Structures are given as structure tokens and as C-alpha cells.
Amino acid sequence: MKTIVSLLIIGISTFVLINSFASPLHPFSVSDTSITTANKETIFSEPSSTSTNNEEDAPHDDTPDNVQPRDDSLPDDAVFSGVDDPPMNLEIPPTGRETVESDENLKDDSPKELSIEERRDEIRNEFQHAWNAYTSYAWGMDDVRPLSKRGVNSYYMGLTLIDSIDTIIIMGLKDEYQRCRDWVETSFLKGQKSSASSLFETTIRVLGGLLSAFHLSNDKMFIDKAVELADILSIAFETPSGIPLPLVNLRERQGRKSSWIRGASMAEIGTLQLEWQDLSKLSGNPDYAAKVNHVAQKIAQMDRKNGMFTKFMDPLSNRLTDSTITVGAMIDSLYEYFLKQYLLDSGNTEALRMYRETIASIISKLLTKSSPNGLSYFQELSGSKENHRMEHLACFMPGMMALGAIQIPDEFASHLEPAKEVMRTCYEFYARQPTGLSPETVSFESDNDFTVLPRDKHNLLRPETVESLFYLWRATHDPIYREWGWNIFKSFQKHAKLEGKGYSALKDVTYISNADGHDQSNRKDEMESFFLGETMKYLFLLFEDDDVISLDEFVFNTEAHPIRRWKSE
Numbered sequence: 001m002k003t004i005v006s007l008l009i010i011g012i013s014t015f016v017l018i019n020s021f022a023s024p025l026h027p028f029s030v031s032d033t034s035i036t037t038a039n040k041e042t043i044f045s046e047p048s049s050t051s052t053n054n055e056e057d058a059p060h061d062d063t064p065d066n067v068q069p070r071d072d073s074l075p076d077d078a079v080f081s082g083v084d085d086p087p088m089n090l091e092i093p094p095t096g097r098e099t100v101e102s103d104e105n106l107k108d109d110s111p112k113e114l115s116i117e118e119r120r121d122e123i124r125n126e127f128q129h130a131w132n133a134y135t136s137y138a139w140g141m142d143d144v145r146p147l148s149k150r151g152v153n154s155y156y157m158g159l160t161l162i163d164s165i166d167t168i169i170i171m172g173l174k175d176e177y178q179r180c181r182d183w184v185e186t187s188f189l190k191g192q193k194s195s196a197s198s199l200f201e202t203t204i205r206v207l208g209g210l211l212s213a214f215h216l217s218n219d220k221m222f223i224d225k226a227v228e229l230a231d232i233l234s235i236a237f238e239t240p241s242g243i244p245l246p247l248v249n250l251r252e253r254q255g256r257k258s259s260w261i262r263g264a265s266m267a268e269i270g271t272l273q274l275e276w277q278d279l280s281k282l283s284g285n286p287d288y289a290a291k292v293n294h295v296a297q298k299i300a301q302m303d304r305k306n307g308m309f310t311k312f313m314d315p316l317s318n319r320l321t322d323s324t325i326t327v328g329a330m331i332d333s334l335y336e337y338f339l340k341q342y343l344l345d346s347g348n349t350e351a352l353r354m355y356r357e358t359i360a361s362i363i364s365k366l367l368t369k370s371s372p373n374g375l376s377y378f379q380e381l382s383g384s385k386e387n388h389r390m391e392h393l394a395c396f397m398p399g400m401m402a403l404g405a406i407q408i409p410d411e412f413a414s415h416l417e418p419a420k421e422v423m424r425t426c427y428e429f430y431a432r433q434p435t436g437l438s439p440e441t442v443s444f445e446s447d448n449d450f451t452v453l454p455r456d457k458h459n460l461l462r463p464e465t466v467e468s469l470f471y472l473w474r475a476t477h478d479p480i481y482r483e484w485g486w487n488i489f490k491s492f493q494k495h496a497k498l499e500g501k502g503y504s505a506l507k508d509v510t511y512i513s514n515a516d517g518h519d520q521s522n523r524k525d526e527m528e529s530f531f532l533g534e535t536m537k538y539l540f541l542l543f544e545d546d547d548v549i550s551l552d553e554f555v556f557n558t559e560a561h562p563i564r565r566w567k568s569e
């Protein structure tokens with residue numbers, strides 16, 4: 001019976017066609033983007049319910065999140081456009097774990113192993129469950145507070161909405177896409193303006209989200225909105241050094257200092273390049289790229305410590321100002337963007353040099369092993385003192401190393417093995433907890449590999465481990481990565497899903513008060529936009545074919561927004 005229902009569903013499903021870009025905006029723009037076609041099955045859902053807006057200001061937090069307290073139809077040439085075309089790629093790569101439903105199976109009440117396609121469908125359903133919390137309680141606002149069922153603003157930019165658009169496209173949710181697209185066209189930047197938006201967060205989530213929405217839909221409205229936003233944010237770069245201020249007052253059109261960072265954090269100034277470079281290419285205005293390329297040059301000129309960067313720098317002297325060397329908060333995506341700038345633009349050999357030099361130091365000076373089981377992890381350094389801790393944020397590292405290994409094998413093929421080893425460690429962060437969910441940070445000062453300190457027991461629904469599992473799957477096709485991803489997904493479903501709508505962050509992953517996981521006292525009233533923008537997207541793509549957002553065609557920004565790689569001229 002279930003098989004028949006599945007066939008019926010498939011029968012009424014439509015197929016997704018990854019886009020064709022045929023409309024040059026400008027000689028210096030999309031004319032060189034090639035046509036990529038990849039069909040995939042989709043199941044379209046009912047439109048999500050209408051929302052109520054609770055206009056309420058969130059207290060503004062200018063710390064980047066990675067620090068701590070951080071009906072109509074689409075255009076014909078959009079990703080969805082192949083709805084009437086026959087599917088080209090219905091065969092799912094075998095994992096050796098698929099099962100065939102039999103009548104015998106159907107009588108059995110024990111949990112059945114799902115096919116790859118059914119797993120994808122379940123992830124899509126859970127995305128919609130979470131998305132419905134946003135549309136119902138916070139539509140058009142930045143973030144939803146899923147427990148108190150309200151929305152909050154600090155950016156006034158529909159942060160969650162824009163962070164989710166490309167996931168919605170990738171999952172084939174047409175009605176949801178249309179509703180978001182209409183909101184962006186009519187309401188983005190039209191209401192109240194923020195007095196302190198983080199340049200970094202706005203760039204990776206909003207600018208990146210708009211660019212990606214364009215790349216997957218070919219709808220130029222998204223570029224116009226990205227230009228409008230960048231023109232306001234540009235004020236941040238008007239400093240004596242050209243190193244941007246971390247915040248922008250959009251009301252007054254002024255850059256602002258942070259109340260807690262002296263100078264600038266390396267992640268914040270080094271994780272702007274992909275988006276602003278691509279905006280120049282798409283808009284034909286070279287000024288955006290010029291600003292971030294100047295910053296990249298300054299970074300390249302800085303003296304490093306042990307071949308790496310520390311967390312903070314002084315814009316005037318162009319020197320590092322602290323002694324903490326880590327691949328975690330405040331610096332993580334700086335290294336990621338060295339590699340990704342080169343993948344975006346293969347002419348950017350300076351970015352490749354920076355990646356080559358820094359990743360070599362990271363591997364030789366930070367990679368170490370735990371006791372007694374020899375789990376590989378990246379330690380931190382404080383001057384010459386070793387600090388044996390690793391943040392979940394640093395779990396993007398195996399994915400980045402695997403990406404370098406498969407895209408630039410001549411130089412980095414040897415990074416795949418250490419990437420696999422650290423991947424296992426990051427999975428252990430989840431697997432060893434009673435909830436099956438990772439804490440924010442682990443301490444390797446332990447006689448059982450690692451332990452969790454009381455202050456680090458929370459889980460914010462972060463993406464880094466499933467992001468890396470996605471890359472490791474694409475790099476190796478070892479089914480273990482899909483299994484690990486599925487286990488993590490099921491743990492989120494069991495412990496972070498709310499009964500009505502939404503998912504929530506957890507206060508303590510080391511504790512289960514009751515069997516069904518619906519203990520409200522262990523919940524945080526938060527569902528960060530990256531849960532929909534990144535975590536659910538990478539989980540879904542983990543069970544997709546390789547040609548759906550092919551890594552040969554796209555590079556993901558640090559917020560999981562795919563940007564089309566430039567063709568070499």
C-alpha cells in the first residue's frame with residue numbers, strides 16, 4: 001500500500017530543472033554563466049499558513065553569532081522550470097542500505113529503513129515544520145521565537161526568510177518560494193531600518209541569500225535588491241584604512257564601532273569577499289569587489305603567528321592584536337574564504353596562496369589526537385600554551401579540507417585523510433551525548449577523549465558537522481557519511497522538534513528528562529536562521545545526487561548559499 005501511495009505521489013510530483021542562464025545583464029555579468037541542467041524529483045506541499053506579525057524589537061546583539069552571544073509560478077527559466085520535463089536522474093546512487101518494501105515488512109511495527117528518496121522527503125517535511133513556525137509567528141521579521149510564538153527584529157531585513165529562499169528552491173517548494181519572492185520585491189528594506197547591523201552577518205546571510213536566490217532562479221529582481229543593500233552597507237568601508245567598521249546604522253547611513261571588539265575580528269573582515277566580488281560581476285559595478293579586494297590585500301600583508309592569524313587586528317597598524325590561534329569563532333571562515341575565493345574565481349591565485357600557506361600551518365601545528373582513542377581534533381594555541389578544546393564551529397574544517405582535496409587534488413589530495421579523521425571526531429561530539437546532539441564546545445582535557453564543560457552544553461542547531469558530512473559524502477561516496485547525517489537528523493527530530501510548529505535550540509544536550517524529548521525546560525526560545533538556511537539544506541543535499549548544486553559549478557558561501565563559480569575567461 002505504501003508503495004502504491006509513493007508511486008501516486010511520484011506521479012503527481014514535478015521535476016526540478018537546475019537553471020539556464022541566458023540573459024546577460026551586462027557585458028561584465030552573467031553572460032558567461034553556463035546552462036546547467038539537473039533534474040530531480042520534488043513533492044510540492046500546501047502553501048504555508050498566513051502569519052501574524054508581532055512587531056517587537058529584539059535587544060540588539062552586535063556579537064556575530066559565531067562568536068557566542070552570534071501562487072504563482074516561477075519564471076520559465078528558474079530551477080523549477082523543468083516541471084514538465086521527464087526526469088533525467090531518477091536513479092539514486094546505491095548505498096547498499098536501501099530496502100524493498102514487502103507485504104511482510106508492512107505488517108511489522110518495527111521502524112523500517114527508508115530509501116534515500118524517502119529520507120530526503122522526510123527532511124523536506126521537517127524543514128516545512130520548522131518553516132511554518134516562521135511563517136505563522138514571524139513572517140517578514142528576522143527571527144522566530146518558537147516557544148513564545150512571536151517574531152523579533154534586530155536587522156529588519158526578514159533574515160530568516162532570505163536565509164531560507166535557496167533551501168526552498170532546492171527542496172522544490174514552489175508556493176513557499178513565490179511567497180518569499182513577493183515579499184522581497186515589495187517589502188525588503190521598505191520598513192523600519194536597523195541602527196546596528198553587523199556587516200559580516202548581513203553579508204553572509206542577506207547579501208549571500210539574495211545572490212543565491214538569483215543564481216537558482218535567474219530572477220534579476222534579487223540582484224537589484226542586493227545592489228540596494230550593498231549601496232547602504234558600503235558606508236562601513238569608508239575608514240582611513242579601508243578595513244570596514246563592524247556595524248552599520250542603516251537609518252543614519254553610518255558605520256559604527258562595536259561595543260565589545262577593539263579593532264576588527266579576522267572572520268568579520270575576511271568573510272565578505274565572495275559575496276561582494278560576485279555582486280560586482282553580476283551588477284557590472286566593480287566598486288563592490290574593489291572594497292573587499294583591498295581588505296584581502298591588507299590581510300595578505302599582515303604578519304602571522306606560527307603561519308596563522310589570531311582573532312583580532314588593529315586596522316590602523318594592520319597588525320594582529322591578540323594571541324589566540326584557533327579554527328573556531330572569530331576566525332573560522334577567514335580560512336574558508338581563502339579557498340572559496342579561488343574556487344569562485346580561478347584567477348585569484350593570491351587567495352589560493354593564502355589557503356595553501358595557512359592550511360599547511362593549521363595541519364602541522366593545530367591537528368592533534370585525543371587519548372585514549374586517538375580522535376583527531378584541532379587544538380587552540382594561546383601564545384605558546386596549548387588549549388585542548390574544540391568548538392562545534394570548527395567542525396566546518398573537515399568539509400573545507402575535503403572540498404580542497406577534490407577540487408584542487410594536485411595540491412591538496414592528501415588533506416582527505418585528516419579530513420575523514422576529524423569528521424569522525426565531530427560525529428562523536430553528537431554520538432556520545434544522550435540526546436545524540438553535539439554541545440557547543442568540547443574539552444579534550446579528559447581521560448576519555450573529551451568531556452563537556454557545564455557552560456558548553458547547549459546546541460544552537462548549528463550546521464558545521466552536517467556541512468562537512470555533505471562534503472565528505474560528495475568526496476568519497478562512503479555511505480557512512482549519509483548514515484551519520486541521518487542519525488543527527490533523527491536526533492534533531494527527536495529532541496529539538498516542537499510539537500506544534502518549529503524547532504528550538506537546546507540548553508543541555510547531555511540530559512534527557514523524559515523519553516519523548518518534549519521537555520520544555522530544556523529548550524531555548526531560539527531557532528536561528530541558519531537552521532533553515534544551512535543545517536536543513538546540507539542534510540537534504542546529503543541525500544541528493546551530485547549534480548544537484550554540483551561542486552564543479554557552485555561554491556557555497558559560509559552561510560550555505562550556493563554562488564555560481566565564474567568561468568575562466
Ligand code: DMJ
Nearest residue numbers: 066333462463530558559
Ligand atoms: C553561520 O552563520 C555561518 O556558518 C558562519 O560562518 C558560522 N556561524 C553560523 C552557524 O553556526
